[in-house]
Amino acid sequence: MDSTCSGIPSDAVNKLLDIIQYTGWVCTDCRTNSQQKIDKLQAALTLVNEKLSDLMATVDNLQQNLRIQQDLGTPTTTMSCLKQILLLRYKKNIICII
Secondary structure, eight states, rough: OHHHHHOOHHHHHHHHHHHHHHHHHOOOOHHHHHHHHHHHHHHHHHHHHHHHHHHHOOOOOOHHHHHHHHHTTOOOOOOHHHHHHHHHHHHHHOOOOO
16 A cells, blocks of 8 residues: 555554555555556557567468478578578568577
């Protein structure tokens, strides 16, 4: 309980502290600040999910292209595949560890 921003007289706060563990208390400012932090975290998580989805689509596309090249008998090397992956990551500004 934040007695400085609750607006409750200090003698009443002292009495409430005896039962606060059972009832709980969050002042309006603290609740607002917490909600703003949660909103920012949710927005950041949404962005991470979108980037992850893009990355998964890119990997699926690369796998499909690799299968097509293998079916056509086109010689492929690990190095050429890695170059494609790195180029796509550079274009999308995605950094991750292989």
